[in-house]
Amino acid sequence: MPTADPAPRRRMRADARRNHDRLLAEAAAVFAEQGVEASLEAVARRAGVANGTLYSHFPTRQALLEALLANGMWVLADTARDLAGHLSAHEALTTWARAAMAHTTRYRGLATSLLRSVEDETSELHAACQEVLGAGERLLTRAQAAGTVRADATAADLYSLINAAAWAGEQTSPAQGERLLSFCIDGLRP
Amino acid sequence: MPTADPAPRRRMRADARRNHDRLLAEAAAVFAEQGVEASLEAVARRAGVANGTLYSHFPTRQALLEALLANGMWVLADTARDLAGHLSAHEALTTWARAAMAHTTRYRGLATSLLRSVEDETSELHAACQEVLGAGERLLTRAQAAGTVRADATAADLYSLINAAAWAGEQTSPAQGERLLSFCIDGLRP
DNA sequence: CTAAGATATTGAGGCAGTCTCAACTTGGCA
DNA sequence: TGCCAAGTTGAGACTGCCTCAATATCTTAG
Numbered sequence A, B: 001m002p003t004a005d006p007a008p009r010r011r012m013r014a015d016a017r018r019n020h021d022r023l024l025a026e027a028a029a030v031f032a033e034q035g036v037e038a039s040l041e042a043v044a045r046r047a048g049v050a051n052g053t054l055y056s057h058f059p060t061r062q063a064l065l066e067a068l069l070a071n072g073m074w075v076l077a078d079t080a081r082d083l084a085g086h087l088s089a090h091e092a093l094t095t096w097a098r099a100a101m102a103h104t105t106r107y108r109g110l111a112t113s114l115l116r117s118v119e120d121e122t123s124e125l126h127a128a129c130q131e132v133l134g135a136g137e138r139l140l141t142r143a144q145a146a147g148t149v150r151a152d153a154t155a156a157d158l159y160s161l162i163n164a165a166a167w168a169g170e171q172t173s174p175a176q177g178e179r180l181l182s183f184c185i186d187g188l189r190p
Numbered sequence C: 001c002t003a004a005g006a007t008a009t010t011g012a013g014g015c016a017g018t019c020t021c022a023a024c025t026t027g028g029c030a
Numbered sequence D: 001t002g003c004c005a006a007g008t009t010g011a012g013a014c015t016g017c018c019t020c021a022a023t024a025t026c027t028t029a030g
Helices: A014-034 A040-046 A051-057 A061-086 A089-104 A110-119 A126-145 A155-171 A174-186 B014-034 B040-047 B051-057 B061-086 B089-104 B110-119 B126-145 B155-171 B174-187
Strands: none
Touching: A014 A040, A014 A051, A014 A061, A040 A051, A040 A061, A061 A089, A061 A110, A061 A126, A089 A110, A089 A126, A089 A155, A089 A174, A110 A126, A110 A155, A110 B155, A126 A155, A155 A174, A155 B110, A155 B155, A155 B174, A174 B155, A174 B174, B014 B040, B014 B051, B014 B061, B040 B051, B040 B061, B061 B089, B061 B110, B061 B126, B089 B110, B089 B126, B089 B155, B089 B174, B110 B126, B110 B155, B126 B155, B155 B174
């Protein structure tokens, strides 16, 4: 469970590091059970810590999410590079889109945070979202060059589409989400 | 502003009717400004009524939404019939999908309520959602018969797709929502 | 080993929101 | 006019967010 610290410069005090890690672990558990809108009080409680401690480590819910997700989002960006090396332009795009959707489905409510954050520069998740957006863009451009995707599709379209499918999956069933993603990707053909 | 009452059997007392209507009007205004998750206290406050009165008229947020939206959803179902009479199968479908999305965009947060409610029989919005789903299904079936839509697409797909596009529009921009809807509808081609 | 001081934690408190219900009004009818 | 069913009120019991003065704990220099 790697921890992407907001300020990894100075070494943390031992108790602080312990609480930090415990908070992340419990947050992951609580969000997995109840979605990203779960009570932060509950997270603090389960971590055996006062709520003020949680807020001092993670000033906002988004900061907490960032710490939980940043690593996975970097991996996703790397995956895009890997897939581009191994698969045809179109297969790389569709495979990656599925992986991105799987990542977005990790916690209920995540799609909303991720789609909002991509345009909101004040969000702690903004940078990670941009990273993913950029990775998608490279795959998209390649597919457009190969002529399997219409020229007017943008990275923002791709990102919206992945998140929208993940969101629909949250509201109904994962299978419905997958179907939606398939339809949308088909809709990108020239 | 027609009011679809949950129990329109007995005539209401004059003061009750007045409060009922005022609550609906203010709810419409507040939801338009702040989305469907706006504070119900705020609605009661603006209607000049104690919060208990609001709850006695509309026991849940969904009941309030139902009263606000039911009429529009019936209209949407009727529109489907009209369009089927005037346009080609495929044009009727796409035109109606746009109308449905426009309706879903009326208040921020509405897409979530509507997509959830279609499967949730305990929701006060369930019946209205089913009505819309059914209307979509008829248009979809007709387009499938005409061979312009793939045979494996379902009414649930269409409904999810409309709501997902509306949702994406809420999170980013209306234009992005429109683009998504276009892509998805294109993806329904055989 | 100790104590000063930097660092971190605590939890009560202010705020807002949801929902309920016993006590109170009030409209409409006989 | 006066009754009472129907409607309204608003305090109160929760839960959750977030802050900050007081307190506790680690670390390190002497």
